[in-house]
Amino acid sequence: MRAATLTAFGSPFVVHDVPDPQAGDGEVLVQVLATCVLPYASEVFDGTRRYPLEPPVVPGLGGIGRLVEVGPDATRLRAGDLVWCDPTVRARDDALTPDIMLQGWSSRGDGGARLARHLHDGPFAELMRVPTENVHLLPGTATDDPARWSALGIHLIPYGGLLAGGLSAGETVLVSGATGNLGSSAVAVALAMGAGHVVAPGRNRAALDLLAERFGGRVSPVELSGDETADRATMVLAADRPIDMVLDLLPPQAPSSTARAAAMTVREHGRVVLMGGVGMLGGADFALPYPWIMRNSVTVRGQWMYPRTANVGLIRLVATGALELTHERVTRFGLDRVDDADAHAAAHGGPFDRTVLVPSM
Secondary structure (H helix, E strand, O other): OEEEEEOOOOOOOEEEEOOOOOOOOOEEEEEEEEEEEOOOHHHHHOOOOOOOOOOOEOOOOOEEEEEEEOOOOOOOOOOOOEEEEOOEEEOOOOOOOOOEEEOOOEEOHHHHHHHHHHOOOOOOEOEEEEEHHHEEEOOHHHHHOHHHHOOHHHHHHHHHHHHHOOOOOOOEEEEEOOOOHHHHHHHHHHHHOOOOEEEEEEOOHHHHHHHHHHHHHHEEEEEOOOOHHHHHHHHHHHHOOOEEEEEEOOOOOOOHHHHHHHHOOEEEEEEEEEOOOOOOOOOOOOOOOHHHHHHOOOEEEEOOOOOOHHHHHHHHHHHOOOOOOOOOEEEEEEHHHHHHHHHHHHHOOOOOEEEEEEOOO
8 A cells, every 4th residue: 555654753754655554353444535634733743742653654643434344343334334533542451541542643651652553553544454443434425525524533622622511502612722723613513512602712813704704693703912811801701691611722832821811711610621732832831720710619621632422423413414514625635745735734724724635646
């Protein structure tokens, strides 16, 4: 098969012929049809984000594919099925706190690193082996445009955060970092889940206008000034009702003060879910005030990725039309243009802009 290999951080990809992967027990072999290239992928590939990838590696984060081979432990999957390949792989030998890795992308701790060495390669290739439990059947409509459905890899992340925060229909959500690729996805997913209102703060006026144009009165855009106290007051005023939940998806470059200003808009007994990268590259601590958390009975929790069942839930949201993909801008690249795809993704990281690698092109 052909694959795009990252031989070293900061080096161009090498697109070449490599041996076909061999699926073992508890695994399936998938023909990769499409995989989304994340806007910050270039920061992973050049080493800026210091992800624990071990080159040489075929990277990528999840994808749409067609089953080529299934093992004897698969009772419902069949060769030829169209599937979503979930990159969040969990070790099978600890039900309470399993080691976790993102296939072809990242890992957590020593156990996650060991798991990543076993399932080393991701979807920047014609074929990929995947744990049986990590492939999820897609509806027949996905056959028409697998590249568009590869956006599942984006939408699943904020969906996991909204599930972690226990979002209920009719609630008001504030998405911190709403003008980014993940943040704008969170706005769409929250509304698809039944949120009554979404407050969308950010500094990109054009992106804020785009969100307002698409979602109308259910979204209140807020242009941030950088003054923590003033921004908090503006966000609360824009909500015009108690904010039940704050979901933070700010990138590592964002100051902690921006995240704190958003978090402290939440109502008494509200929830704050942290999924972004604030502090990962250094800088001031998040530093939420202890008395504020305690006296207002605020729940603050972190969430990395999403539970396995989230895959099924999100596929249903898309299949039923609650979460629409048709409006999203999709730019496709073949495997030979993987470096161009990487550069394009970095330059087009705004709301609902998808860069997709299609190995068969």
